Amino acid sequence: MRTILVVGGGYAGFYTAWKLERKLRRDEARVVVVDPRPYMTYQPFLPEVLAGSVEARHAAVSLRRHLKRSRVVSGRVVAVDHAHRRVTVRPAEGEEYQLGYDIIVVTAGAVTRKLAIPGVAEQAIGMKHVEEAVAIRDRMFTNFDRASALPPGPLRRRLLTVTFVGGGFSGVEGIGELLSLATSLMRRYPELDPGELSFHLVEARDRILPEVTDEPGRWVVGSLEKRGARVHLNAQLVSAVDGHVVLSDGEEFDSDLIVWTAGNGANPMVRSHTDLPVDARGMLVVRADLRVGTDDEPVPDAWGAGDDAAVPDLAVNRPGAATVPNAQHAVRQGKLLARNIVATLRGREPKKYVHHSLGTVATLGLGRGIFQYHRIVIKGLPAWLMHRGYHVLAVPSWERKVRVLAVWLTAAVFGRDIVSLASVQDPRREFVTGGEPPSRREHARSS
Structure with missing residues (x-):
């Protein structure tokens, strides 16, 4: 069977794998999802987690619980070598290793943009x-x-x-x-x-x-x-x-x-550690049907969506416009991406992504x-x-x-x-100190 490798288990990656499980025949392809976290964060709930209106665990959707037919790999993809159909995975423990695939879906997401501001x-x-x-x-x-x-x-x-x-x-x-x-x-x-x-x-x-x-x-x-x-x-x-x-x-x-x-900011792996095409901002170049590449130069067996991809926005009348990086687009792109992969496996043409804002x-x-x-x-x-x-x-x-x-x-x-x-951020303090209060300097440093 072909192996479909999904890089990243965020919105786009999770929904791609979730829908692939429902649409693929059991002997048609296997799905592998690689992500360092065991869950997808439902980010719109984070402000309510701050306020205690939503329990923290309820804003996290377990990959292993919901992706029952996919193989979930705990690790971070640090490089993509599409020419040889393999990625480099860095696990939390142990050495880096190579993982092969037939079809890749790059949905690694964006990272927090940090500026060089003192402090x-x-x-x-x-x-x-x-x-x-x-x-x-x-x-x-x-x-x-x-x-x-x-x-x-x-x-x-x-x-x-x-x-x-x-x-x-x-x-x-x-x-x-x-x-x-x-x-x-x-x-x-x-x-x-x-x-x-x-x-x-x-x-x-x-x-x-x-x-x-x-x-x-x-x-x-x-x-x-x-x-x-x-x-x-x-x-x-x-x-x-x-x-x-x-x-x-x-x-x-x-x-x-x-x-x-x-x-x-642009994902460092997508920006600097892949042979797939990226634009000047470090975003993956994708077509309107979510295949990597351009209409003139498509990249075989490579797909992309979500915050790390410059998906053309066909819903606006502006040449070169890309969809904004938000959950509304990432979810729908993931669902369409799954349908398009299945369509190409079965000899049909994929559809273009068009979504008018809600x-x-x-x-x-x-x-x-x-x-x-x-x-x-x-x-x-x-x-x-x-x-x-x-x-x-x-x-x-x-x-x-x-x-x-x-x-x-x-x-x-x-x-x-x-x-x-x-205190859960330092659970051993009471055990180590035996109940002795920390010094003023230690207390200030820990807080």
């Missing part, structure tokens, strides 16, 4: 994976506990200051949900003054949420600022050394929690949201309900839908859980 690598937390969302939530809870034991002053203000860098969907939804949680937490901490709570959103451009038009974008800025957040437009992060935030507009403040959501919807905290479809704009509670309804339908498998709904219903009755489990 960012040491201080900031990304928001692309479940582990990062949990760490952000636990850090904020821990900071509330630490601040409640301190007298008013600079250290307490630093612990209660949160900074999001990047005004795209991840940053706006993240700050909206975390601000909603922090505001509600204040009722549990009578020692703290609500005026000490400080949230900042830093965006280099003159507007946030580029996927929506200007007026809804301004409304979101106004909504966040009415709730106490500061939105810094046309401002760049210059330094974050030791948590001291310096912005290009001259403003400076101390922030103990810095969240980096300043967009995605609109954009974002959560801004409990009971708050924004939705836009062309000129239709819905704000507030109705948009928030639309956000929840859309994503509970979109998350794969009925098992995940039921789990998420159960958590939402429970939270509606009993409220959100406010327990920090930051």
Whole structure:
């Protein structure tokens, strides 16, 4: 049988493998999925993981549980040699090894775009994976506990200051949900003054949420600022050394929690370690039918989709336009890619990818949201309900839908859980120290 190798188990990769299992005959081809993580992260739920509205594990879709007929390889593809139909896999333990294939599907996704800003690598937390969302939530809870034991002053203000860098969907939804949680937490901490709570959103451009038009974008800025957040437009992060935030507009403040959501960058493997064609941005060159290459020079037995591929956007009347890297496109590209692979195996022509946007919807905290479809704009509670309804339908498998709904219903009755489990990041501390409290220096370094 032919081997179909799927590089990456994110949106596009997961849906490609999932649909291939349902469409391939058992003797037609085998599917192998290579990914360093054992799950697909449903990223639209990460802001709600921050706020405790969704359990962290419910935003992770197990590859082995749902890809029952595929072979799941735990490791990272670090090089693709398509000329010889093989990839180099780097497992978490052991030596690198070669893995052969007949057909390759490159859906390795994008990586968090990091800039050479002093202090960012040491201080900031990304928001692309479940582990990062949990760490952000636990850090904020821990900071509330630490601040409640301190007298008013600079250290307490630093612990209660949160900074999001990047005004795209991840940053706006993240700050909206975390601000909603922090505001509600204040009722549990009578020692703290609500005026000490400080949230900042830093965006280099003159507007946030580029996927929506200007007026809804301004409304979101106004909504966040009415709730106490500061939105810094046309401002760049210059330094974050030791948590001291310096912005290009001259403003400076101390922030103990810095969240980096300043967009995605090209996957290093796709950009530099493959003989497949890539464009100037380091994106995989693909045709409208998701085959790698161009109409004049197609690459046999190679396919690509998702955030690492420059998929032509046939839904817009603009030459050279590519689909934006979001979940809406990645899911649909993965499904079509599976159908196209099966079609070519059976001697049929693949179809071109065309998807007209269903609109954009974002959560801004409990009971708050924004939705836009062309000129239709819905704000507030109705948009928030639309956000929840859309994503509970979109998350794969009925098992995940039921789990998420159960958590939402429970939270509606009993409220959100406010327990920090930051200690799981160092589970042996109590065992090693025997209950002795850490020194001040160790405590500061660990937090």
